[in-house]
Amino acid sequence: MSDRNFDGIADRFRKNIYGNAKGELRLALCWRELLAQLPALSQHSSLAVWDAGGGLGQMSIRLAELGHQVLLNDISADMLAIAEQDIAVAGVADQVSLALAPIQQVVVNPAKQQAFDLVLCHAVLEWVNDPEEVIAALVAGMRPGGYLSLMFYNLNALIISNMAKGNLYKLRDRDFAGHPGGLTPPAPRQPQEMIAALEAAGLELVAKRGIRLVYDLMPRAVRAERSVADVLALEWQYGDQEPFWALGRYVHLLCRLPG
Helix, strand or coil, X not given: CCCXXXXXXXXXXXXXXXXXXXXXXXXXXXXXXXXXXXXXXXXXXXXXXXXXXXXXXXHHHHHHHCCCEEEEEECCHHHHHHHHHHHHHHCCHHHEEEEECCHHHCCCCCCCCCCEEEEXXXXXXXXXXXXXXXXXXXXXXXXXXXXXXXXXXXXXXXXXXXXXXXXXXXXXXXXXXCXXXXXXXXXXXXXXXHHHHHHHCCCEEEEEEEECCHHHHCCHHHHCCCCHHHHHHXXXXXXXXXXXXXXXXXXXXXXECCC
16 A cells, blocks of 8 residues: 545535535544644744645645745645635635655654644555655654644544444454545554554654544434534534544544653
8 A cells, every 4th residue: 555645536525525514524524633732723823834745735724824934744735735726715825835756755853943833644644555654754844842733533433433334244354444445545544553653653642532423423414404513513522522532533632842
């Protein structure tokens, strides 16, 4: 498996992932978690932020609108082209730099003089061949005392979904990868394994939250009868509690680099 590039299907990705309630909830929950856990984001300071593998740049735009300086990188030229257009429309082009490069090759000053106060890596690890290599690259870009916001596609939720659907052979064979070329991630990650990898890389876990727990457990017919606002409130209520945080379709982990 090579790291996934969305060239050629960026418009499809935007429509299928973010043009509906599931994408709206994912963005809203991650953003609310960042604002709740990191008050400095809203305190009129200018932080150095790296949106690693940030694709369409939604988080980059929101952070730039708060006055922060953002580096947005991705390996998809098509994704960055869409992001560049949206960044211009939002009026924050002076605050967002774009880099067509893999996370593993984004260069930061080894002396940490240009390291980042906040690194975001959302919905990336499930598309890469070597998550530990990516985590090492992310940590290399952090300043001491800086934070990593990591979100990934959750293997636990996928197993529960297949149980509910009665997909016995998939469960028996642990065949949970999406079809090649599709938008279902090929390598869902297990939360405790990712926490262990982060701690091995020298990070301290600050907070954890399940993303899209309530919504993804609802039957489709029920989802259509519930407002996004009502579901969002319940997601927020239960998302950081045991054992629910580890059962969301995605898991968000906030970590700090000591120093």
